[in-house]
Amino acid sequence: MVKEEYSKYINEIIELRHYFHQYPELSNEEFNTTKKLKEVLNNWGVTILKTELSTGLLAEIKGLQPGPIIALRADIDALPIEENTDLDFKSTNPKVMHACGHDLHMSSLLGAIYFFKDHQNLIKGTIKFLFQPAEEAGGGSNQVLAKNVLNGVQAIIGFHNNPNLPIGTIALQQGPMMAGCYKFDITIKGRGSHGAKPEKGHDPIITLATIVSSLQTIVSRNIDPQDAVVVSVTHVSAGTVWNVIPNEATLGGTVRLFNLKNTAVVKQHLTEIANNIAKAYEQEVNIIWDERTLPIANDSELTQAVIDNLSIKVNKPILSMAGEDFATYQKKIPGVFAFIGSNGSPTAADWHDPKFVGLDETIPIGIQYFVESALGLLQHLSNK
Secondary structure, X not given: OXXXXXXXXXXXXXXXXXXXXXXXXOOOOOXXXXXXXXXXXHHHOOEEEOOOOOOOEEEEEEOOEEEEEEEEEEEOOOEOOXXXXXXXXXXXXXXXXXXXXXXXXXXXXXXXXXXXXXXXXXXXXEEEEEEEOOOOOXXXXXXXXXXXXXXXXXXXXXXXXXXXXXXXXXXXXXXXXXXXXXXXXXXXXXXXXXXXXXHHOEOHHHHHHHHHHHHOHHHHHHOOOOOOEEEEEEEEEEOOOOOEEOOEEEEEXXXXXXXXXXXXXXXXXXXXXXXXXXXXXXXXXXXXXXXXXXXXXXXXXXXXXXXXXXXXXXXXXXXXXXXXXXXXXXXXXXXXXXXXXXXXXXXXXXXXXXXXXXXXXXXXXXXXXXXXXXXXHHHHHHHO
């Protein structure tokens, strides 16, 4: 029944998706995207609520009966990537691309809004629709919470497209879905010297190499083998001249994990390894540890309510080591987050790839997920 309703306006939603894909904008720069969203919602007669957000927006549809307040969320920003696809609607903005499929997310949310504006009678309560800025750069969800955009919301729903899953697939479970993402940078302060006279200095490159090697023991010797944790060094830098040992060397990377108890373990051992190795080589280190996103962990009770109301078969997800700032909301508001198949080809490019292609056929499933999840949660919360 619901899917037949979508067919009435799906072409309009797909055209909007193509527009957003052609004109992507980076985190905190989504001014044209926000303007377009406002234009569409105003034309549809949907209430846009006043917020202090510079980009992004919050809309609202109230049901004909009072009840709980929930939110549906989609992210709207793109990535600093030059698109390399054959799409007719490929990006026209140089070195900016929707390489993570956020255009699919906001189009699906627009489709849900379109449905609910014509079916207010189905809403027992209030649904807020959040178009969130700056997911890629991090901090977008923090902006939303800091500016009290979601005050009064009792539950929140989101999803991320997944090009590794075929069209028509929804993957969802209680508990973990995506990893927490942490960034570290280590600066080693040594003493430079001529390359021919290493004894006159304290070589930070030797220290760097030893630290990089030793960091690989954090997981293998300190983490329960049944817990998934990744520590990856992703960049190193030292020196500019072929015959001079530099004063400094730097390295950095990322940590990914699902269980928050392991965060302190990894951070402690990373700090101790870097400091102790530097001390052994008569050097110092400066360590910066940055929490980018927390692990996404779905509320058990609400997830079951969503699953019970979905008319599409729900699959068990393969947990993703990628991060997503939806987890920030879950610290304050119980939430449910799913994966929705957006391609499924064995050769499909993954997120953040210049060849990433999310198919238009994703959108009806995204709309259906938003609509049926929202109705399921409203009913569940009303019965509590």
